[in-house]
Amino acid sequence: MTGTDAWLGRKRFVDAGGARIAYVEFEGAGPPLLLLHGFTDSSRSFSLITSQLAGRRLIIADLPGHGGSAPGHDGWTPADLARQMSAFMTALDMEPAVLVGHSLGSMVAIELAATRPGAFAGLVLLAATLQPELADDHPVVVGVNALRDPIDPNAPFFELWHHCHPGVPETFLARLAEEAAAMPAHRWRAILQALRDCDLTEQASRIDMPVLIISGADDDLFSKAHHEALAAAFPDAVAMRLADCGHNPHWDSPKRVAAAITQAFPATV
Numbered sequence: 001m002t003g004t005d006a007w008l009g010r011k012r013f014v015d016a017g018g019a020r021i022a023y024v025e026f027e028g029a030g031p032p033l034l035l036l037h038g039f040t041d042s043s044r045s046f047s048l049i050t051s052q053l054a055g056r057r058l059i060i061a062d063l064p065g066h067g068g069s070a071p072g073h074d075g076w077t078p079a080d081l082a083r084q085m086s087a088f089m090t091a092l093d094m095e096p097a098v099l100v101g102h103s104l105g106s107m108v109a110i111e112l113a114a115t116r117p118g119a120f121a122g123l124v125l126l127a128a129t130l131q132p133e134l135a136d137d138h139p140v141v142v143g144v145n146a147l148r149d150p151i152d153p154n155a156p157f158f159e160l161w162h163h164c165h166p167g168v169p170e171t172f173l174a175r176l177a178e179e180a181a182a183m184p185a186h187r188w189r190a191i192l193q194a195l196r197d198c199d200l201t202e203q204a205s206r207i208d209m210p211v212l213i214i215s216g217a218d219d220d221l222f223s224k225a226h227h228e229a230l231a232a233a234f235p236d237a238v239a240m241r242l243a244d245c246g247h248n249p250h251w252d253s254p255k256r257v258a259a260a261i262t263q264a265f266p267a268t269v
Contacts, residue, residue, distance in 0.1 A: 005175065007044050011068055017087030019072030022062040026050060029267035031121045032057040034097040036085065036105030038127070038248075039191055040161070040180035042067025045102060048172065049250045052258030056267055059094055061085065063105065065187060067179055076187070077194040078104070082111035086119075095119045098265045102126040102250065103221075104191070107200060114203035122210040122265045126257070127219055127247045129226040130233060131199045134192075140221065144192050153181035163220065165244060165252045172251075204233040211237035212264040214257060216245030238264055 010024045024043045033056055037045035043060040044067070050058060062069040064084045065076070074080035085108060089095065099120050101109030106128035113123050134141050143157045158177045211234040215227040224241070231239040240260060245252040 007047050007175070008068075011043070011062075013068070014088065014091045016091040017064075017072055017084035018074070019064045019084055020070040021064065021084070021088045021091075022068030023088070023092075024058075024060045026053075026056070026058040028055045028057040030057050031265070031268065032059055032094050032097045033261070033265075034089065034094060034099050035060045036063060036099070036101040036108050037061075037066070038103030038105055039195070040066065040183055040188065041102075041176060042179050044172070044175060044179065045248075046250060048169075049254040049258050052254050053262070056262075059092060059097070061088060063108065065191075066183065071187075075194070076191040078107040078111045078198055078200070080194075081108045082115065085112060086116055089116075089119060096121040098122045098124065098261075100124040100126065100261065101128065103128070103247065104195065107195070107198060110200045110203050110207070113209065114206045117206075117208065120209055122212070123207065124212045124214065124261055124264070125230060126214050126250060127216060127222055128213065128230055129222045130201050130204055130229055132195050132222070134196050141192065141196070144188050147185040147188055149185050151181040151183075151185060153177040162248075164246055164248050165218075168248075168251045201233065204230075207234070210264065212260060213237050213239040214249055214260055215239075215241045216247060216249045216252065217241045217243050218246045221247045 011022045013020055013022050035046045042062045046060050063081055065071040072084050099109045106125045113120055162173050213230050242249050250257045
């Protein structure tokens with residue numbers, strides 16, 4: 001793809017946790033929102049929602065090994081990524097923050113909230129799960145295991161990988177596919193295996209802060225059962241399933257997602 005990439009031009013970098021972390025920041029009122037994207041995405045994943053959150057301080061990181069961030073020295077489990085993002089928070093002095101995680105980012109967020117509770121004013125879980133439980137024959141597992149370098153960003157696989165409802169900008173999806181395709185196939189498989197082995201039930205039991213759970217009613221990766229398990233783990237949470245949204249509700253309906261976040265965690269002057 002050619003043309004100016006304004007999002008890429010906004011990126012800053014900081015050394016944290018043994019890795020050079022890329023991030024995008026928007027100045028505004030606090031508490032700041034720290035947004036963590038999903039598997040193979042980057043901070044760009046939240047670019048469609050930033051205008052809906054105008055006036056808030058937003059800090060949107062590329063997770064280690066994603067987008068413009070270096071892999072660092074840890075592995076690929078949510079706990080490994082959380083340790084590096086904890087160092088990122090310290091480097092930017094952003095406490096207390098509202099932690100917003102999508103998919104893989106939500107699992108990293110649960111690890112962070114469990115290990116560093118005083119750092120957060122709240123937790124938002126988008127298309128989240130405590131335990132992915134992806135079988136060997138799941139289309140995502142089959143598709144990722146079939147990837148070979150160099151990965152083609154125009155391959156049909158990305159229609160499955162970035163599945164969303166009509167209306168999401170094609171240029172946005174194409175940029176995401178380019179960034180995901182730049183990740184080596186062995187890293188895709190390593191992260192996927194770490195997710196398949198993950199169970200965050202115990203970590204969730206240690207979290208004591210306001211929680212907002214947002215799932216898409218049409219999520220074909222983490223079904224209604226995953227949503228209900230989260231709601232049971234956080235019985236005091238506000239939990240909602242958005243109609244006409246899939247696994248990426250902040251792409252399908254950024255206005256509704258932003259409104260829910262703002263209502264649960266309003267800005268302070």
